[in-house]
Amino acid sequence: MSAMIGLLIPLEGFPPGVNSFDSKPLFPELGPSWYWVNNHLIQAVIATVLVIGFWLWMAREQKVVPGKRQFFGELAYNLVRNSIARDILGHEYRRFLPYLLALFSFILVNNLFGEFFLFMFPTFSKIGYVWGLALCSWILYNGAGIHKYGLFTYLRKATLPEGVPVLLWPLIIPLEFLSNFIVRPVTLALRLFANLFAGHLVILVFVLGGTLLLESGQAFLVAAGGMSLIFSFAIFALELFVGFLQAYIFTVLTAQYVSSAVAEEH
Amino acid sequence: MDERSGMDAGIRAISILISGLLCYGGLGWLLDSWLHTSWLLPVGLILGMVAGIYMVIVRYGRSV
Numbered sequence: 479m480s481a482m483i484g485l486l487i488p489l490e491g492f493p494p495g496v497n498s499f500d501s502k503p504l505f506p507e508l509g510p511s512w513y514w515v516n517n518h519l520i521q522a523v524i525a526t527v528l529v530i531g532f533w534l535w536m537a538r539e540q541k542v543v544p545g546k547r548q549f550f551g552e553l554a555y556n557l558v559r560n561s562i563a564r565d566i567l568g569h570e571y572r573r574f575l576p577y578l579l580a581l582f583s584f585i586l587v588n589n590l591f592g593e594f595f596l597f598m599f600p601t602f603s604k605i606g607y608v609w610g611l612a613l614c615s616w617i618l619y620n621g622a623g624i625h626k627y628g629l630f631t632y633l634r635k636a637t638l639p640e641g642v643p644v645l646l647w648p649l650i651i652p653l654e655f656l657s658n659f660i661v662r663p664v665t666l667a668l669r670l671f672a673n674l675f676a677g678h679l680v681i682l683v684f685v686l687g688g689t690l691l692l693e694s695g696q697a698f699l700v701a702a703g704g705m706s707l708i709f710s711f712a713i714f715a716l717e718l719f720v721g722f723l724q725a726y727i728f729t730v731l732t733a734q735y736v737s738s739a740v741a742e743e744h
Numbered sequence: 745m746d747e748r749s750g751m752d753a754g755i756r757a758i759s760i761l762i763s764g765l766l767c768y769g770g771l772g773w774l775l776d777s778w779l780h781t782s783w784l785l786p787v788g789l790i791l792g793m794v795a796g797i798y799m800v801i802v803r804y805g806r807s808v
Binding site: 639641642649650652653654657660661662665730731734738 | 799
């Protein structure tokens, strides 16, 4: 029984800490050259398959009068299309919509893995996965800017806002360059990573600490452990919300970066 | 719409301030360790802060 619970809810290893986030190789018997196939990589791949499958399923057999399935799919699609892409990017939004929709649903599914059976781990609390996403967004918004203005015009627009006297250019250009090309994508990645890392750590503290107290056998500590486990439900609910919010914010900010890269005036 | 562009503006302002500190503070630190002095780092930090605040004013100071 407890082995099955351990399989379903893989939260273990007291005390929780940074080492709770270590990846476990799935095939340790194959030797170190196969260590890259770890549980978190598989989790990200499963999320990819789920996202692709979900949208393929939603796009199948579309009707003028939508059924329940198509209605739900359009609801999810319209959230990204209307309230993110079209509001921020204006009339050019169609070109960026596939990326934004894929980004949003991929981050959302991975964040929800933090609260679901079998996984119980948000993939993006490993920072490497977040760097990958931020790199994709970085390439997208710089590529969009370069595509629209050409390399040099884009660089000038991005590093030199209007209304700066010529005397201050050498002071301002490195600053704006650092701000637009390094600090903004780095903060974009760190925001997602830190939220999920901290959230998962809080969940670990509540659940593992509560379990430890429950098993201690002293009446007062058992009561405290029970309270801790009950409150962990509130933390789980909070994490569901944070996971959704961070997926939304990451997508909104990517759209904002694209929009400021292709903006007419600065 | 307004709310979100406000969020972007705020994040951008913060990233400009951080960049100012990083850029000129880092430059001052490098020069300090190169020239074996100790006063260029604070000068760089203050200069970076000033440049960052100036940039925020240039970008967002005008009334919209």
